[in-house]
Amino acid sequence: MYEVPKIPQATAKRLPLYYRFLQNFSNAGKIRVSSRELSEAMKIDSATIRRDFSQFGAFGKKGYGYDVQELLQFFRSILDRDEATNVALIGVGSLGSAFLKYNFHRNHNTKIVLAFDTGSPHAGEKRSGIFSFHPDVLEEKLIEHSIELVILTVPAKAAQPLADRLAGTDIKGILNFTPVRLDVPDRIRIHTIDLSVELQTLIYFIHQQET
Known part of the structure; x- marks a missing residue:
């Protein structure tokens, strides 16, 4: 189980959006995704995405991007996606x-x-x-x-x-x-x-x- 720090309300409102678009990338067979790709898909500035993700810990790697499944697991955990x-x-x-x-x-x-x-x-x-x-x-x-x-x-x-x-x-x-x-x-x-x-x-x- 991930420990989630207190985050700004604006960031919290974007969490379900991140999950939705990461799920789309996963369904398309993507293994990793960059902040630029997320930015283009979500119409959110890439700097905002990087800033949001930095509050949760070191997920991204320079030149590699973000592991889609790792992020999905993280967001699923904090959003309780496995239980209605x-x-x-x-x-x-x-x-x-x-x-x-x-x-x-x-x-x-x-x-x-x-x-x-x-x-x-x-x-x-x-x-x-x-x-x-x-x-x-x-x-x-x-x-x-x-x-x-x-x-x-x-x-x-x-x-x-x-x-x-x-x-x-x-x-x-x-x-x-x-x-x-x-x-x-x-x-x-x-x-x-x-x-x-x-x-x-x-x-x-x-x-x-x-x-």
């Missing part, structure tokens, strides 16, 4: 339904195992092969399925009340797709993805390129 994490989805609207149809376990180490929606019965119903329950049974089902992570795709007004309920459970993280900045205990990690903000940011950078 159970995820619950709350809110099966348009975005939530898309998540259910895709489901992450096909390509990642996360798997949506159940969902919650006000339109679902207390006894549950199948949606895209996943059982969806009414939120009234939220707490008991989270315990029953050993849920660690929750994806929140509900209307804004429902976000904080649900977060308050989740704070009373043993979940460790919330992927929040609402525009609300949730208030939860420090033990729960929140990543908020506001699609409208992301779109506006993209438009800003496009306009910047045009000037």
Whole structure:
């Protein structure tokens, strides 16, 4: 087992990307890869890649590059790729339904195992092969399925009340797709993805390129 030092948040966000592209190189039969090749594939500056990798120890060799399998083993270890994490989805609207149809376990180490929606019965119903329950049974089902992570795709007004309920459970993280900045205990990690903000940011950078 590798010991991973504390790393900057920006570096941590790139870890799954490194794993994905290294897996692509491995599938293509590559034995070793240079920071330049990773840079061209990932569209990330090669200096950034070298700086990130240097924080994990001496993986690269000058004139040789990086051993693909060694890096894959390292990233698999720190990302727990060999064991799926159970995820619950709350809110099966348009975005939530898309998540259910895709489901992450096909390509990642996360798997949506159940969902919650006000339109679902207390006894549950199948949606895209996943059982969806009414939120009234939220707490008991989270315990029953050993849920660690929750994806929140509900209307804004429902976000904080649900977060308050989740704070009373043993979940460790919330992927929040609402525009609300949730208030939860420090033990729960929140990543908020506001699609409208992301779109506006993209438009800003496009306009910047045009000037």
